[in-house]
Structures are given as structure tokens and as C-alpha cells.
Amino acid sequence: MTSATAETTAQLQYTQYGSPLKMVHVPKPALAPEEVLIRQRVIALNLIDVKQRDLGGILIPHWPWVLGIEGAGIIEAVGLDVRGLQPGDEVMAWEGGGAIAAGVEFFPHGGAYQEHVAVPAFFVGKKPKNITLQEAASLPICFVTAVCTIVNSLKIPLPFLPGLSTDGQAPSSVLVLGGSSVTGAAAIQLLREAYPSLPILATSSTKHFARLHDLGATSVVNYRSPSAVADIKAASPGAAGVDVIIDCVSAGASQTDICDVLDPAGSKHYAAVITGVPVPVPEGVTLVDGNAYSMLDMQGGRQLISSLTKLVEEGKYRVPLPVRVVGHGLEELPNVMDEVKSVSGEKVVVTL
Numbered sequence: 001m002t003s004a005t006a007e008t009t010a011q012l013q014y015t016q017y018g019s020p021l022k023m024v025h026v027p028k029p030a031l032a033p034e035e036v037l038i039r040q041r042v043i044a045l046n047l048i049d050v051k052q053r054d055l056g057g058i059l060i061p062h063w064p065w066v067l068g069i070e071g072a073g074i075i076e077a078v079g080l081d082v083r084g085l086q087p088g089d090e091v092m093a094w095e096g097g098g099a100i101a102a103g104v105e106f107f108p109h110g111g112a113y114q115e116h117v118a119v120p121a122f123f124v125g126k127k128p129k130n131i132t133l134q135e136a137a138s139l140p141i142c143f144v145t146a147v148c149t150i151v152n153s154l155k156i157p158l159p160f161l162p163g164l165s166t167d168g169q170a171p172s173s174v175l176v177l178g179g180s181s182v183t184g185a186a187a188i189q190l191l192r193e194a195y196p197s198l199p200i201l202a203t204s205s206t207k208h209f210a211r212l213h214d215l216g217a218t219s220v221v222n223y224r225s226p227s228a229v230a231d232i233k234a235a236s237p238g239a240a241g242v243d244v245i246i247d248c249v250s251a252g253a254s255q256t257d258i259c260d261v262l263d264p265a266g267s268k269h270y271a272a273v274i275t276g277v278p279v280p281v282p283e284g285v286t287l288v289d290g291n292a293y294s295m296l297d298m299q300g301g302r303q304l305i306s307s308l309t310k311l312v313e314e315g316k317y318r319v320p321l322p323v324r325v326v327g328h329g330l331e332e333l334p335n336v337m338d339e340v341k342s343v344s345g346e347k348v349v350v351t352l
């Protein structure tokens, strides 16, 4: 049974590669000055959790480790240097993933699969008033991944986001592969908010076409169709092809002729969100990685998650996909965490 006391908290520990997750009670972490302690109410599931469990310990800086990278809850305590957040605030956060940059470990107390999680304040944003805590838990990671891919990797400006700058320029058209992934749905609406008349093409299964049009896609193509590549090209401006591809799901690893949809006269940039599956591109196409961790080094990156609150409240950014609760309680997490492998156009979460 989980049950935190005033001094302790419960967490699911991954003790060694291949072992089952184990419920353990530990003292609540002592907060560093820049950290906040969140009493978890919702843990959002991410494919990265399963990859960390199954792929030889990627992004696991030490053992035992607590999996999970996203969630939402109520602030229980704040470190001495934290401003703008206080106990009692409902918040959403990026909560783990073993980020280490320049020798700094950002989640020394482990990730989201625990009743209390301590994270640096710049990974935390207040819950927007117009959405539920469950919806809020689904927001930060896909938003940051999409922003980093667009602005940091492709140098495409998103001028409505405060503090971000890049020396690149607007594309003439974009294809989002995996439009019904949370990252793809985030990317579509970010591009639409920034560029009201930009042709945005996307791929998904047919049942998600309406949702993606609603988020701002101009044309959506069924990626399972044998004529998908020809259909994308036909839907591009003047049927000349697209300027830029954003691949959120390593679609190019199986659809190896996808770069035929690039306009020979365009910039021929292909941004692949890092998924662990490499995407081959032909000569002449510039491949760049999309990675949420680049938020840490990007100018304005550390304000991104706090800026989400206002964007959502002002209607400039929407919860990308519907959220479904697949379980309740830490005990249930090991039984339901694989649900993330078969999601289709939704985000799955566990409530506590």
C-alpha cells in the first residue's frame, strides 16, 4: 500500500535492469534551494518510461532509479530560492528522465513514479485554470519537445513564445509525420499559431483527421495508404513537395522513400525527434535531431514550461490530445505502463 507520512513518501524503484518495479518507502527528499516538492496527483505515461525499463538502462544515471517523466500535483514545499511558486499551487511538471547536462544531474531524487517528486522550479508550471489536472499532466514534455525541435533544431522562429530567439526563418511548408502523436499534435498547433497561412501537412490514421485539421493542419494523409508518399506530394503547395519535415515517430525508418516529398527547391531539412530508432535520409537532405533536453541550453528554454500556463489560459495553445485515465495508484503503474505502447491519438495517465 502507498501512504506517505509527514516524513516519508512511497516510490516505485527500479532496482536493477530487468527487475520488477518495487514499492519502497523513503524519507522525503531534502530540497535544494531551486527545487520544489510536488505531491503527485497524476502521473502521465510516456514511451520513454518503457524504453528506460526495457532498453538496458538508457537515461538511468544510477540505481535504484524511479521511472516516469511527467505529472501534475500540488506543491508541498519550495526551496529557498524559488520565486513565483508556493505550497498549495496546482502544477504540471517535467519530472524526470535522468537529465544530466554539464555535469549537473537535474533529477537526483528520481522521476515521476512516486508520491512526492522534487524537481528544479524551471521544470514546473502552474496548472492553467481552464483545464483539469489530468490534462495539465499531459502538457509539458510534448510542448517542450515540439518547441525545441522547431526552434532549436530547425531554427524556425515561434515569435509568440516569450524569450526565445533564433536566427532562422519561416518555412514555406511543413510536413509533420506522426500528427496524432502528442508531440506531433503539439507541433502542428505551435506552427499554426505562429504562421496563420503556412501550409501544414500531417500524417495519421484516418480516425484522427478531424482533430488534426482542428489543431491547424491544412491536409492530413493516411500514412498506412500505399500511396501515402504520392498523396503527400499531391497535397503540397503546387504539388512541388514540402520545405521541411518534422518526424515525431521515426516514421522515416519504415517509410524510407518519404524524403521524395521534399521540394527539390526547398530547404530540405528533416528534423527527427530522438526516439532511439535512427532515420536514414538520402544525400542532400539535412538531418537534425529533435530533443527536449535542448531546453536546458536554449536561450529562453528554462522559461518554457512556466509560459505554458498563460498560453493555455489565453487559448493560444490547447491540450494536444484527449487524456484517458488507465489506472489509479502507484501500485497499478507496473500493470498499466505498457498501455503507452498502443496509444492512438490520446495521452494516458494514472491518478493517485
Ligand SMILES: NC(=O)c1ccc[n+]([C@@H]2O[C@H](COP(=O)([O-])OP(=O)(O)OC[C@H]3O[C@@H](n4cnc5c(N)ncnc54)[C@H](OP(=O)(O)O)[C@@H]3O)[C@@H](O)[C@H]2O)c1
Residues within 6 Å of the ligand: 046, 047, 048, 141, 142, 145, 177, 178, 179, 180, 181, 182, 183, 184, 203, 204, 205, 206, 208, 223, 248, 249, 250, 251, 273, 274, 275, 290, 291, 292, 293, 340, 343, 344, 345, 346
Ligand atoms: N527526445 C525527446 O526529447 C523525446 C521527448 C518526447 C518523446 N520522445 C519520443 O518521441 C516519440 C513520440 O512520442 P509521443 O509521446 O509524441 O508519441 P505517442 O503519442 O505515443 O505516439 C503515438 C501515435 O504515433 C502515431 N504513429 C505511429 N507510427 C506512425 C507512423 N509511421 N506514421 C504516422 N504516425 C504514426 C500513431 O498514430 P495513429 O494512431 O494515427 O496510427 C499514434 O497516434 C516516442 O518514441 C518518444 O519516446 C522523445
